[in-house]
Amino acid sequence: MKTLAALFFLLAATGAAAQTTLLNVSYDPTRELYQEYNAAFARHWQAKTGDKVTIRQSHGGAAKQARAVIDGLDADVVTLALAYDIDEIADKAKLIPADWQKRLPHNSAPYTSTIVFLVRKGNPKNIRDWDDLAKPGIGVVTPNPKTSGGARWNYLAAWAYALKKNGNNDAGAKDFVAAIYRNVPVLDSGARGSLTTFLERGIGDVFLSWENEAFLAIKELGPDRVDIVVPSLSILAEPPITLIDKVADRKGTRKVAEEYLRFWYTPEAQEIAARNFYRPIDPKVAAKYARQFVKVDLIKIDDVFGGWQKAQKTHFADGGVFDQIYLKK
Amino acid sequence: MSAAVLKRRSVLPGFELALGFTLLYLSLIVLIPLSATLAKTLTMSWEAFWAAVSAPRVLASYRLSFGASLIAAAINAVFGLVVAWVLVRYKFPGKKLIDALVDLPFALPTAVAGIALTAIYAGNGWIGSLLEPLGVKVAFTPLGVLVALVFIGLPFVVRTVQPVLEDLEPELEDAAATLGADRWQTFRRVILPAVLPALLTGFALAFARAVGEYGSVIFIAGNMPMVSEITPLLIITKLEQYDYAGATALAVVMLATSFLLLLLINYLQWRSRRTSATS
Numbered sequence: 001m002k003t004l005a006a007l008f009f010l011l012a013a014t015g016a017a018a019q020t021t022l023l024n025v026s027y028d029p030t031r032e033l034y035q036e037y038n039a040a041f042a043r044h045w046q047a048k049t050g051d052k053v054t055i056r057q058s059h060g061g062a063a064k065q066a067r068a069v070i071d072g073l074d075a076d077v078v079t080l081a082l083a084y085d086i087d088e089i090a091d092k093a094k095l096i097p098a099d100w101q102k103r104l105p106h107n108s109a110p111y112t113s114t115i116v117f118l119v120r121k122g123n124p125k126n127i128r129d130w131d132d133l134a135k136p137g138i139g140v141v142t143p144n145p146k147t148s149g150g151a152r153w154n155y156l157a158a159w160a161y162a163l164k165k166n167g168n169n170d171a172g173a174k175d176f177v178a179a180i181y182r183n184v185p186v187l188d189s190g191a192r193g194s195l196t197t198f199l200e201r202g203i204g205d206v207f208l209s210w211e212n213e214a215f216l217a218i219k220e221l222g223p224d225r226v227d228i229v230v231p232s233l234s235i236l237a238e239p240p241i242t243l244i245d246k247v248a249d250r251k252g253t254r255k256v257a258e259e260y261l262r263f264w265y266t267p268e269a270q271e272i273a274a275r276n277f278y279r280p281i282d283p284k285v286a287a288k289y290a291r292q293f294v295k296v297d298l299i300k301i302d303d304v305f306g307g308w309q310k311a312q313k314t315h316f317a318d319g320g321v322f323d324q325i326y327l328k329k
Numbered sequence: 330m331s332a333a334v335l336k337r338r339s340v341l342p343g344f345e346l347a348l349g350f351t352l353l354y355l356s357l358i359v360l361i362p363l364s365a366t367l368a369k370t371l372t373m374s375w376e377a378f379w380a381a382v383s384a385p386r387v388l389a390s391y392r393l394s395f396g397a398s399l400i401a402a403a404i405n406a407v408f409g410l411v412v413a414w415v416l417v418r419y420k421f422p423g424k425k426l427i428d429a430l431v432d433l434p435f436a437l438p439t440a441v442a443g444i445a446l447t448a449i450y451a452g453n454g455w456i457g458s459l460l461e462p463l464g465v466k467v468a469f470t471p472l473g474v475l476v477a478l479v480f481i482g483l484p485f486v487v488r489t490v491q492p493v494l495e496d497l498e499p500e501l502e503d504a505a506a507t508l509g510a511d512r513w514q515t516f517r518r519v520i521l522p523a524v525l526p527a528l529l530t531g532f533a534l535a536f537a538r539a540v541g542e543y544g545s546v547i548f549i550a551g552n553m554p555m556v557s558e559i560t561p562l563l564i565i566t567k568l569e570q571y572d573y574a575g576a577t578a579l580a581v582v583m584l585a586t587s588f589l590l591l592l593l594i595n596y597l598q599w600r601s602r603r604t605s606a607t608s
Contacts, residue, residue, distance in 0.1 A: 063569040070571075088571050144552060146566045186469045186551040189565070193548065196444075201451040201468070317570065318384065326554035327385055 019052035020256050025075035027062040027149065027239070028192065029213055033276040034079070040272060041263050045256065053256055061190055062149035069095070069244065076248045076257040079241040081149040083107070084308035086242055095246045109238030110264035111278035114298055115157040117229040118198070118207040118214045125205045129231045130161040132206075134179035139204030143194040144187040145316055151191065152316060154208040157235035159315075160299045164233060178325045199225070210237060211293070212277035236298040363584065369577040381578040386554050387563055393471055394560040395586065398539035401478035402486075406532045409486025410524070416487070417494040431487045434480055439544030446477055447549045469551030474559060477545045482535030489531035493524050525601045533594040540587050 026034060038055040045053045058065065058073070066085035069075045070093040080086055083101055090096045101108045119127050125138060133140050143151040158177050166172030185203055188194040191210070195217060198207040206229075209217070214228050241261050248254040263269050270285040279293050280286050286293070305311035315321045370378065381387070416428055434442065450457045450467040457468055467473045497520065505515040543561040550557045560583055567576035 061569070063571070067568065067571070092571065144566070147562075147569050185553075187553055189547055189552065189562070201447065202453040203451070203469070318381075318567075318572070318575070323386065323554070 019054060020253060021054045021056060022076045022253060022257055022260060023056045023058065023074055024077050024079055024260075025058045025065050025069055025073060026079040027065060027081040028059055028190070029150075029210070029216070030079065030239075031057070031059055032216075033273070033278065036272050036276065037264075037269060040268060041260055044263055044268075045259065048259075051256075053260075055260070061147075063147075069093070074247050074251065075244050076251065076253050077241060077243055077261060079239065081237075081239050082152065082308060083238070083240050084152075084312050085149060086240055087309060089244070095244050096242060097245070100242045101240060103242065104261060105265060106281050107238050108240040108242055110241065110261075110269070110281060111239070111273035112281065113211045113237045113239070113278055114234045114296065115154050115208055115231075115237065116211045116214050116234065117231060118209045118217060118226050119205065119229050121225055121227055123227055123229065127206050127229055130158055130176075130180075130233070131165075133158070133183065134176055136183075138183050138206065139185055140180055140183045140206055140208065141186065141194055141198040141204035142184060142208040143191050144189060145322055147189040148191055148194075150210055150213075151194075151208075152311075153210070153235055153237045155315065155322065156301065156305060156311060157208075157231075157233075157299075160235055160304050161231070161233045163304065174321060174325070177321075181325055211279070215277035215292075230294045230296050233297045233299065236300050238301075366577045366580050366584070369574055370581050373574045373578060377574075378578050381567075381575045382582045386558065387560070387579065389555045390558045390560040390563050391582075391586075393474060393557065394540060394583070395590075397471065397475045397478055397559075398536050401475055401482050401539050402532045402536035404479050405482045405486045405535045406528055409483055409531060409535075410490055410528060412483075413487045413490040413494055417491060418499070431484050433484075434482075435484050439481065439542065440548070442480060443477060443545035443548030446473070446480060446545065450476060450549065468549050469553075469557070471550075471557050473549035473551070474546055474557060477549050478539040478542060481542055481545055482539050485534035485538060486528070486531035489527045489534065490524055493527040497523050522601070522604070526598050529594055529598040529601065533591055533598075536594075537587060537591060540583065 024034060034057055038057070041055065042053055045051060062081035062085045066078070066080060066088055069078060069089055078086060078089065086100060090098050090100055104110070117127060119125070125132070127133070127138070132138060142154045145151040145155045155177065158180055159173050162173035162176035163169070166176070186197050188197055191213065195207060195209070195213070197203050199217070199221070218226060218228070241264065243254070243257050243261060248257045267282055267285055270280040270282040274280045274285055274289040274292070280289065301308060301311060313320070373381070412431065416424065447468050449455045450473060452458065452461045452466070452468070454468070460467060467476055501519055502515055505519045510518065541561065543565070546559050547562055550559060552558055552562060560579060564576045564579045567579065
């Protein structure tokens with residue numbers, strides 16, 4: 001058995017050496033998405049050039065993954081949850097140019113998502129919008145935005161709603177968001193842990209979720225346990241992708257890696273995104289899946305918060321607004 | 330220490346070689362990584378260091394981390410001693426099985442332990458659903474942290490005390506009884522002095538393990554700022570913010586505190602050994 005395994009490993013290794021291999025470092029919930037996308041791209045690349053390409057995947061918390069790349073993980077491309085993590089790769093390790101996000105269309109985000117509410121079946125507490133989350137007696141489950149990239153979108157979506165409601169008054173928004181976080185009984189370190197707390201431990205009445213994760217939860221659990229509620233306003237979550245220039249140049253994989261990213265902007269790949277519950281950016285594909293994705297007023301992080309760097313510094317850095325919410329008691 | 334002590338002849342040769350190897354090995358495995366931590370901290374100014382390690386949230390986490398670890402180690406010292414005593418002194422069916430059970434917290438991946446504990450202590454779990462009506466919440470409170478730390482620390486006490494108890498002949502207790510000692514006196518004057526050094530070692534190991542524990546605790550703690558955040562979680566939080574220096578600053582404080590506490594325990598152990606040797 002052991003020899004067999006060794007032999008298999010040897011074969012796999014020699015087989016891989018004869019063709020190009022890319023490493024895509026991604027965040028946690030994109031496993032299924034990239035499984036499908038990688039297979040499609042391998043077919044596309046072979047049809048176009050006759051060469052074989054294998055894509056290896058690495059998944060984990062977005063910040064952990066970015067840190068691995070900064071510390072020397074040989075990623076040809078990264079596909080992470082938010083631009084801030086990729087900014088850090090540019091800033092700390094100088095592996096990519098600072099204006100990396102302008103290199104591909106749509107802020108380098110070929111698929112998007114948003115934040116929705118996952119509530120218990122039948123919505124017994126009648127949760128309709130962000131105001132309901134701030135009411136006393138409602139349990140809100142969301143991960144800690146300081147450890148979870150995804151949870152930062154949740155927080156900022158709530159903030160954006162509060163700003164609009166209070167006529168762009170920061171103090172009012174802070175009180176509103178603080179009221180929501182007073183209703184949070186558990187701050188897990190990551191999104192999947194939070195979902196477990198909500199579903200398996202039965203804690204809370206509403207779980208703030210990425211839309212694609214919410215659909216995935218319903219797909220896996222069946223439709224009889226939870227419902228999706230779409231609030232009146234939410235945030236446009238843009239998980240960006242980029243080439244890691246220095247690694248790709250060193251490995252000589254730039255051409256195929258660039259094509260790997262550009263392939264996202266084809267109708268075929270956009271269909272894959274939509275099938276995996278990410279909102280496609282291609283208008284035709286979006287029209288086809290319009291029934292799946294409820295139309296909602298989506299604000300952009302650049303418009304309301306002046307970009308990720310600024311949002312991070314104001315809200316999530318040590319001593320930032322999120323810390324202040326918990327310190328004044 | 331005189332040269333004569335160092336040069337004392339032993340049956341087996343190779344003292345210099347063994348000492349050299351020990352120093353090299355400890356440097357590679359322990360000292361170099363620790364000094365890298367320290368070196369990263371030295372990139373901070375004193376003010377930045379102080380601000381990082383004395384923020385209110387951080388102070389609250391020290392209280393929880395060190396407080397819960399000390400209490401958990403104390404609980405384990407008492408009940409671990411009982412478990413070891415039962416395993417050594419009595420014969421009963423299934424003893425081998427129970428003996429093996431003690432090691433499970435060693436072997437189990439800590440995340441699995443954390444998830445399992447959370448599942449049974451949450452409001453809808455087996456134990457949690459019994460405690461909740463009584464107003465006792467375990468999961469997602471500091472009490473949950475304590476439960477997890479007791480769980481992972483148990484084998485350390487049992488496994489250090491057990492061999493000492495095995496060496497302690499039951500005849501000693503009989504002798505004490507014939508000399509007129511009552512049960513409490515036998516325990517207090519005969520058994521306890523003999524096992525105390527081992528018990529303190531077990532306590533120290535359980536404590537050290539608990540202070541550094543991350544995997545099992547984060548699932549059950551609830552991780553609320555100022556209430557149920559352990560220091561290792563704040564270190565991870567700082568890493569997620571790419572604040573390497575801040576993370577190592579907290580690590581240095583934890584290391585220094587743990588080292589001082591362990592030194593104190595070693596001193597107590599040395600004293601108890603001396604008193605048990607002279608009495």
